[in-house]
Amino acid sequence: MEICAGAGGQALGLEGAGFSHAAVVEIDNWAAETLRINRSKRGLHGPWPVLEMDVHDFDGTPYNGQIDLFAGGVPCPPFSIAGKQLGADDDRDLFPEALRIIQEVNPRAVLLENVRGLGQKRFDQYRSQIIHDLNELGYTVFWDLLHASDFKVPQLRPRFILVALKSEYAPYFTWPDKSEKTISVGQSLKSLMSANGWPGASEWARKANTVAPTLVGGSKKHGGPDVGPTRAKEAWKKLGVKGTSIAEEAPGPDFPVNDPENLPRLTVQMGGVIQGFPKNWKWAGGKTAQWRQVGNAFPPPVAQAIGTSIKDALNKVPLAADKTPALEAFPTHEPQFSLL
Template structure:
């Protein structure tokens, strides 16, 4: 059994994905009491993905990691994203919520065989490029700590000199990062996030991010070449969307030749796909009332930049505002132009949480937890790929006892 330590666990999305990938958590650390209450409530209900989590409510910087007895295979987490969020103050290292230094320190202490960190797309903004490069260097060489009185810029230059020297002595990691769109991996949401993955140098592991499994082109083919998408949802021909003008010529040529795109990936999952089987909370309030976290929330307003998510595409990125839900975001737009807020249960489906997983707090608080979460399915894909490499290494070490040990 591979084990892990989960930092900045939130409502549990990343941790649940790693559980599905076969990791057993030795510690799960989260400071927010509402998110902790969500995990505790699901533990009380015996949810299998979190039932045995050793949850610790508190600051990741205050936890005693050296008290963990077993060597740790993976450290994972999503450091708070507000310092880098496109909707935040863009403070990066100046923002007291920047927890990348804390994450690096945990890696230094635990010396895991690998780590997985997730953050917002804004981390790749040009204005953050220098600091992001610094974060990557710190993760590559976690033992070269920042000295007392040393600025982060001076520390970065020292790390860069060490890297260019070619020295790989001590604790080092091979670090890669990539911007992943959750929709490309079967999540019904256009959610772009940066994943940073590192494997300890002495393992000699070479790893790359999993290939995407879903595509926009496959969805277009299901809609406008075969009609499979509309037929599956029993949408009449007069209610079906017309293809966008940019695709019309390509679709017409394929149709004339009776061909489908050569893309072997599956169709992007849409809002309609995700919500299948749930009653409309506005039109069927009595049926919706018996489903946990599925009550209608009035008051949605659409305006520029806050236009909601069309029913027959993956949802726009769910967001977590300072007070729950920002404006007209986190909302459904029907084909007739009307709309409403997503219920918490619908948002949970868009984040690929199981229906049996419940959330603690008022609607706005639950939506904040969901807006900050890592989609369970995406975490599973990345976690399973990392687990596969570590397991392959373990089998190779058993077959060749003389190889370097972990």
């Protein structure tokens, strides 16, 4: 079961790890349409039941005892460095709703992702409350900062990842191994940059030989279809990409070559590949709505790696000789109240 599913990045990765979906909940109409376009009729383990609705209105009790993994990408604005960091005082904070549904569903495992801002010291008390509430529900909690670039995704994208398992499975959990090699932007996008016959694609790909900065999508109130703030645009410029807007299509045969004043732009499809989506993933809505979905997504390869570790723990697969169980996340402050 997944809440705040967005365009399906986490759900797609968990599908790849072997999980089938009992419910995929998303309130945004265009993101829900993206889910339906890609997975309402077929999927690796069957179609996804897409529920377009507010998480506040979702009742988990009919699913009690039937769910192995509860997952979600709860909204990041309450903890984002780019925002006001209101935490629990932000009405967009959905951690309490996630905990409510976890209590109703009683899954064997939990996976929640958020921005790295949640790991700041100012939110110590808040994290302690989450850990305390999950402990009260019988879970052992693990929390770590993972970078998407460590899992063959061509961008940095640090994310604060919470994994919680019923205590009998916790000794079998370890964080997934990082990939030995990173994937560059050029390696990922060469075929798409050359799709319309641009003669400079190969040279561009050779020079775009590092991972990208974190893509952002903005919210319905803020942010349009571009690669992000000024610092991000400058980083993309070094990769040979103009980041002030998003293109409708790849550069054609007449597009300039080796002209620093005329750089190619990313398309929505390219942004999806930078996030780790397959090239054939379809995006619903206008360009701004599509790019918002791309920029707010959780990279499928990261979700698949974590999901595989969770699946192994639920199956009580013994750890390899060179592995040790993940360290439990201990509260840094005594909780003063419960979020449940």
